[in-house]
Amino acid sequence: MKNRYNSAVVLSLIVLVCCAALILGQKVSAAGEGKITGTVKLDGAAPHMRGIDMSKDPYCSKAHATDPAHLETYVTGANGGLANVVLYISDWSGPAQVTTAVPVFNQKNCMYTPHVLAMDVGETFKVETSDQTAHNIHPNPNPMTGNIPWNQSQPPGAPPVEKSWKAPEFIDVKCNIHPWMHGYFAVVKGPYATTDENGSYTINNVAPGSYTVTAWQEAAGTQAQKVTVAAGASATADFTFKAK
Amino acid sequence: MRRTLGMWSLLLGAAAVLALPSASWAQLTTVDIQTRIGAESHIGNITGHAKDAALPYRRYCVGCHGPLGDGNGENAPYMQPPMYQQPRDFQLGIFKCRSTPTGTLPTDQDLFDAITRGFDRSNMPQWNTLSKQERADLVAWVKHFSPRWANEKPGTPITIPPEPEVTPERIKAGRDVFARVQCWKCHGVQGMANGPSASTLTDDLGRPIAAFNFTDGSRPKCGDTDQDIYRIFMTGLDGTPMPSFADNIKPDEAWDLVFYLRTFMAQKSREKEIAKGLGLKPVDPNAPVAQQ
Numbered sequence: 001m002k003n004r005y006n007s008a009v010v011l012s013l014i015v016l017v018c019c020a021a022l023i024l025g026q027k028v029s030a031a032g033e034g035k036i037t038g039t040v041k042l043d044g045a046a047p048h049m050r051g052i053d054m055s056k057d058p059y060c061s062k063a064h065a066t067d068p069a070h071l072e073t074y075v076t077g078a079n080g081g082l083a084n085v086v087l088y089i090s091d092w093s094g095p096a097q098v099t100t101a102v103p104v105f106n107q108k109n110c111m112y113t114p115h116v117l118a119m120d121v122g123e124t125f126k127v128e129t130s131d132q133t134a135h136n137i138h139p140n141p142n143p144m145t146g147n148i149p150w151n152q153s154q155p156p157g158a159p160p161v162e163k164s165w166k167a168p169e170f171i172d173v174k175c176n177i178h179p180w181m182h183g184y185f186a187v188v189k190g191p192y193a194t195t196d197e198n199g200s201y202t203i204n205n206v207a208p209g210s211y212t213v214t215a216w217q218e219a220a221g222t223q224a225q226k227v228t229v230a231a232g233a234s235a236t237a238d239f240t241f242k243a244k
Numbered sequence: 245m246r247r248t249l250g251m252w253s254l255l256l257g258a259a260a261v262l263a264l265p266s267a268s269w270a271q272l273t274t275v276d277i278q279t280r281i282g283a284e285s286h287i288g289n290i291t292g293h294a295k296d297a298a299l300p301y302r303r304y305c306v307g308c309h310g311p312l313g314d315g316n317g318e319n320a321p322y323m324q325p326p327m328y329q330q331p332r333d334f335q336l337g338i339f340k341c342r343s344t345p346t347g348t349l350p351t352d353q354d355l356f357d358a359i360t361r362g363f364d365r366s367n368m369p370q371w372n373t374l375s376k377q378e379r380a381d382l383v384a385w386v387k388h389f390s391p392r393w394a395n396e397k398p399g400t401p402i403t404i405p406p407e408p409e410v411t412p413e414r415i416k417a418g419r420d421v422f423a424r425v426q427c428w429k430c431h432g433v434q435g436m437a438n439g440p441s442a443s444t445l446t447d448d449l450g451r452p453i454a455a456f457n458f459t460d461g462s463r464p465k466c467g468d469t470d471q472d473i474y475r476i477f478m479t480g481l482d483g484t485p486m487p488s489f490a491d492n493i494k495p496d497e498a499w500d501l502v503f504y505l506r507t508f509m510a511q512k513s514r515e516k517e518i519a520k521g522l523g524l525k526p527v528d529p530n531a532p533v534a535q536q
Contacts, residue, residue: 152346177429
């Protein structure tokens with residue numbers, strides 16, 4: 001009889017140890033995740049970005065009285081760094097990206113901040129307005145992908161809109177009230193990053209392995225590179241775009 | 245020489261026509277559409293069947309809506325936006341007149357009502373001469389063009405509270421809503437479709453589109469009852485620049501706005517009389533929001 005109890009205790013201990021090993025093992029692999037960093041540059045001089053005439057809405061033109069607004073098709077910084085390029089792993093088959101911060105798309109001074117908002121498939125994002133003039137937020141995806149267009153008003157003081165997208169797609173966003181307002185929701189699968197004003201980026205939380213990193217620029221198109229990420233290490237992928 | 249020139253210009257012309265960008269996302273084939281021929285609609289106690297609508301569609305609808313339901317019927321090129329909007333692309337499954345929130349499918353009843361009512365200021369007539377069964381069958385037929393109905397359910401219709409009585413206070417409150425959410429940006433301070441943004445409006449396919457002019461006697465495209473007007477701005481007209489205001493106008497305020505919008509309209513109404521008595525002035529877009 002006692003023997004039986006003993007074996008039960010031993011068995012449950014074994015189960016416990018196995019569980020612990022499993023959990024710890026997962027943690028170990030999380031700590032072993034690497035990252036992909038790099039810089040995206042524009043080859044040659046940046047194309048001239050046309051100024052925007054906001055005179056049809058005095059609120060908007062006043063907001064840009066000292067700092068004229070320009071189109072944001074190509075935004076370059078120091079040393080030809082190209083901003084607003086979305087980097088993602090186009091052959092990602094792992095789980096959805098776990099992000100701590102909700103991506104926010106803000107309507108500020110009658111422009112979109114950021115101009116390009118990257119997000120994972122199914123990830124919740126927010127649309128806010130900081131302006132004292134009415135906007136409407138009108139993404140125009142291809143309904144055949146499973147992403148369905150919608151159109152919501154954002155008068156001054158409107159509560160944020162929270163949404164998500166079902167399928168990977170680079171979605172045009174516009175405001176019908178201010179036709180110059182134009183941005184993108186870049187919906188991708190898995191980890192992603194967007195270049196800052198110097199063209200640099202870091203994709204975090206990438207499990208060790210070989211991947212294809214793809215860079216998407218709204219006008220110049222896409223480029224891809226193979227990289228291998230080692231456990232806990234940082235892989236590099238630099239890109240150079242030519243303005244079209 | 246002359247002959248070759250003629251041939252060249254003919255060829256060039258043909259090439260130009262072929263190169264015209266298609267104003268549509270969809271590229272469904274007859275084979276793909278045919279897989280959904282079992283589509284049904286439910287209108288009250290009537291069940292509509294897509295398979296029974298093939299003949300009426302060919303007889304009444306195909307000329308504008310096209311054999312693939314993409315709105316490229318042989319009459320479509322003669323409808324010139326912004327005066328006349330071209331027919332819907334049924335393959336996209338995106339509809340203006342819905343009782344459901346923006347970004348969701350309309351109900352069968354919404355489609356049935358659209359066919360029955362037709363669209364003012366467009367080439368779509370009323371089809372109330374067709375029997376209810378025929379119209380229900382056509383609703384199922386419209387649905388079978390789009391894969392959306394196979395993957396999604398229609399949205400939940402918005403709740404419209406009972407209509408309150410029209411009072412001067414409500415009309416004044418409606419004017420405040422009109423100023424706060426800035427309907428005038430497109431519709432103009434007097435509802436004449438001459439707001440600062442009216443001239444640059446385009447629909448989802450990039451075609452010019454006009455804001456609704458409340459004052460010229462025409463009826464709103466999605467119906468002209470008070471409930472219809474309530475529904476139009478609370479659900480938005482998908483595919484057009486008209487957004488949904490559901491997050492920014494409370495149900496009770498929405499009735500105030502309906503009453504205020506009535507004061508613009510050419511048709512006689514109690515709202516118009518009250519507004520005349522009040523001596524209401526149009527909102528002033530240049531004043532701070534609180535003093536408009």
